[in-house]
Amino acid sequence: MxxxxxxxxxxxxxxxxxxxxxxxxxxxxxxxxxxxxxxxxxxxxLTDDSAAVPFHTDNIRAIRFGAKGKLFVSAGDDKTVKVWSTESWSCITSVSSEKRVSAVAISDDGTYVCFADKFGLVWVVDLDPPLRDKKPSPLLSHYCSIITSLEFSPDGRFILSADRDFKIRVTCFPEKPLNGAHQIQSFCLGHTxxxxxxxxxxxxxxxxxxxxxxxxxxxxxxxxxxxxxxxxxxxxxxxxxxxxxxxxxxxxxxxxxxxxxxxxxxxxxxxxxxxxxxxxxxxxxxxxxxxxxxxxxxxxxxxxxxxxxxxxxxxxxxxxxxxxxxxxxxxxxxxxxxxxxxxxxxxxxxxxxxxxxxxxxxxxxxxxxxxxxxxxxxxxxxxxxxxxxxxxxxxxxxxxxxxxxxxxxxxxxxxxx
Amino acid sequence: MSETEVNPTISKSTGLPRKRFYRARAHSNPLSDSHFPVSISPSHVDYSLHYPQLFLSSGQADSSKRIQFADVGCGFGGLLISLSTLFPETLMIGMELRDKVTEYVKERISSLRVANPGQYQNVSVVRTNSMKYIPNYFGKGQLSKMFFLFPDPHFKEKNHRRRVISPFLLDEYAYVLEVGGIIYTITDVEELGDWMKSCLENHPMFEALTEKELEADPVVKLLCSATEEGQKVARNGGQTFQAVFRRIVPSNQTS
Incomplete structure (x- = not known):
């Protein structure tokens, strides 16, 4: 061989x-x-009560500010998603993922943080009430494909996920996202x-x-x-x-x-x-x-x-x-x-x-x-x-x-x- | 192929391909990277290649007609062949991941087309990984029936995500099915039967068909009798577990 x-x-x-x-x-x-x-x-x-410096122990793969600028999220290969308050720059929530994280997004109103893992699953975390440790709920899934990017549409109706299989999926962001997002609006297909x-x-x-x-x-x-x-x-x-x-x-x-x-x-x-x-x-x-x-x-x-x-x-x-x-x-x-x-x-x-x-x-x-x-x-x-x-x-x-x-x-x- | 040429893979008596030349492993890993061509989008599917008599050349003829039935994991194509004559006006396609099996079905369809002129023109097969590429072949609400017959059971819990019916994949099936479209599943493995049923029951966009509706549906009877796997189970006197559900509009949604 x-x-x-x-x-x-x-x-x-x-x-x-x-x-x-x-x-x-x-x-x-x-x-x-x-x-x-x-x-x-x-x-x-930055300050994080529960973790020592460095706050992330492996490569950070995604960082992003919320649309209103009150929140900041960082996540990556250490399978941790950290949500920071931009006023105090202290970590308000830390979420453990089962797999490495490849993309993050924050809903417009700042209530939900979504993140994608390397197996194509997108998870959602409810920031209300803002507890230190949160369990994520699965939102949607691309079948075993690395999700490269997550984005909310400007009107907040959709969450978009792009993957390495040339695909962009547009999913309706539901009222209760913790139960999963089942309704697909469209697929944007054309990239090669x-x-x-x-x-x-x-x-x-x-x-x-x-x-x-x-x-x-x-x-x-x-x-x-x-x-x-x-x-x-x-x-x-x-x-x-x-x-x-x-x-x-x-x-x-x-x-x-x-x-x-x-x-x-x-x-x-x-x-x-x-x-x-x-x-x-x-x-x-x-x-x-x-x-x-x-x-x-x-x-x-x-x-x-x-x-x-x-x-x-x-x-x-x-x-x-x-x-x-x-x-x-x-x-x-x-x-x-x-x-x-x-x-x-x-x-x-x-x-x-x-x-x-x-x-x-x-x-x-x-x-x-x-x-x-x-x-x-x-x-x-x-x-x-x-x-x-x-x-x-x-x-x-x-x-x-x-x-x-x-x-x-x-x-x-x-x-x- | 001229008739004088002897092709050992085609049976002389029936003109159909002989299965022993198309043996394949029973399982295929749906997670692996695929090395076959994949349609870029539903509009890139070349209907003239799949249904040459109905679509003389691409972009011509009855271009409004779209595939309506999909047999996911069609295996040796038994169900498709039965459906083809039952619904002669409907375009249908089998999707199969195993290369050799797809070749067999292709041969089978083309020999049937030769033997029965005018028939079996509405049926075709494509080699693809439907767990990854369903949206590349069908648009929103395009299908009226989807079949998942005797899928790989994947017993180990670690491998449950390889099952073709799973909560997340149902979102995609709900996307390609029209409202009122029907999803048919059947298996001879009780554990998998329970799994598929509970996945469908817990999904907000599917509801079970009533006993009466099942009685009235001619396709339900074919699930057991038409497929190779179904016949095998019947021969051995095994049990089957089916779940037939309809795509509905979720209750909290208006559109």
Whole structure:
């Protein structure tokens, strides 16, 4: 039997989340959770009565602020979901999951926290009354598929779950979610690779919003969640000039890693593997179309964002790159934070220099950690994140000869001789 | 295939494929990653491939017609063949995970089509993992009947999540079934029979058919008699446990 390619060390990308009113910014890298208070201009020290530092014991995979900004959730490979109050930055609820957690979402009113485990189950926790330890109830399930993203629709009617089997499921969020969500509104089908991220665009003429999804097939698609209809497909990698429209240089080389709506949903920032910068898409809600508005490149620095964040209406996009641990590098928990400001339909967006960043040097110290490393380390980090993502989400393909030999080595066949 | 050519896998007397050339393991792991092509969405299912006489080429002809019956885990296709003549106007499809068994059913259908011109045009089979890809083949409320006949019992508690009837998968079945659509399940394993029944009873979008309705439904009789597994059970004088439920609108929902 051919030896399998050596398994790379599992790494997690650095994550960023911005408070909806830009009161604070959080970065998670590895098991570190770093929060900076932008109003006070100082680092936040988190407190958790029942746990010692670090609060998470393994890679954090998902962080998010609630829509009203009162709650913050962090979860990951240590099978723990922690709900924090953003006023005191103390942990108000800690939930144990049976499996590793891959995505989280908070309902608009802040009553329910949903999280997805690596086996495709979505769980729901009731935060009312806010007890320290809560037992989650199963809400819905994708049959044995890793759920990559969870999102509530802006009107709160639906919970959306995206998975590595190219699927987005739109489920009615019931009045009593603890009994499970049985009514499926639609499936958004059309992606030809794993779906990595979801985001909503809203406009006056369309208050329920349109759904955007990014995928390993290098496209961003626009959907009507009520019917599951595909409205438009934007081949972002081709449009941004990363690949020729006919040339399939490297498959999966330009997977969309994150989506973030900026400026009240008029523009959508897209992070793509291997792109040192971001793509800004504009969404025409009435015509139901997507088009590339701008490509913003990071001049003078190798920076491939692993996660995006923004607070609506500020016109600022926060980006982070980094990785939990990098083989051959002495600095674990690498992270680098950058901001693009002036994102507007007319203006030209500007990449903010480190001295002009909101929160200044203190913020960078808090969120990035102290290690100073050169650009190439961050490129290596982005590459490690990409490899880890491919391993996790892309189905392994075996040539047929290889498959036969694997079959021969099956235990039940060996016994028969 | 020309008639002079001798194909050992086809029986000379009946023209049907011979089962011994299509032996397959009785079980297949539904959790494993699949390496067969999967339809991207229901609109990508090529009806002209499945029902060539009814859909001459894709996008043409009677394009409004959709598949209405799905036999999940159709095995060697006994039920489909019986249903095909009972409901000649309805399109139906069998879904089977095991490659060889699917090949057998394909052969069986095409030989039946040759032997009985004009018949069996409404039946087809697809190799897929229906536990993962049901929504890739059928749209919302598209099906009027779904069949789960003699599914793998998966006795171990650890493997219960591999059962084809489970509380969460019922959500997906409820999605593809029209309101009033019927789900038929039968097994010869009492433990599994109880499991399937309780899953369906506890689901807000299904209600049991009454005795009278079961009597009146011609399909119910086929559950035992038409399938290979059912015949085997009958031969051995075994017991069967069936649960037949209707898709309803949940009581707390108006739409």
């Amino acid at each position: 051919d030896s399998e390619p050596k398994k790379d060390i599992e790494v997690a990308p650095a994550l960023i989340a911005v408070h909806p009113y830009q009161c604070s910014v959080a970065v998670a890298v590895g098991h570190h959770l770093r929060v900076f208070d932008l109003l006070a201009g100082s680092a936040v020290s 690779e794993f779906v990595s991220c979801l985001a909503f665009v809203q406009a006056l003429e369309c208050p329920q919003g349109l759904l955007l999804s990014g995928s390993g097939d290098s496209t961003v698609r626009l959907w009507n969640v009520d019917s599951g209809a595909l409205l438009d497909t934007c081949e972002v990698a081709i449009k941004a000039g990363l690949v020729e429209s006919d040339g399939k240089a490297e498959e999966h080389d330009h997977a969309v890693t994150d989506l973030c709506t900026v400026l009240d949903g008029l523009l959508v920032a897209v992070a793509i593997q291997s792109l040192q910068g971001i793509i800004l898409l504009s969404c025409n809600v009435s015509a139901k179309t997507l088009s590339v508005a701008k490509v913003v490149l990071m001049a003078g620095e190798a920076f491939v964002p692993t996660c995006l964040g923004s607070s609506p209406s500020t016109g600022k996009l926060w980006m982070v790159t980094g990785v939990s641990n990098l083989p051959g590098c002495n600095y674990p928990a690498l992270a680098r934070v950058r901001v693009i400001s002036g994102i507007d339909v007319e203006q030209e967006p500007v990449v903010v220099g480190d001295d002009n960043i909101p929160g200044g040097e203190k913020l960078l110290e808090t969120l990035q950690g102290n290690a100073s490393v050169d650009d190439n380390t961050f490129l290596a980090a982005a590459e490690a994140v990409k490899t880890a993502m491919d391993h996790l989400l892309i189905k392994k393909q075996y040539p047929s000869a290889n498959r036969e030999s694997r079959k021969k080595c099956r235990n039940d066949r060996k016994l028969k001789g």
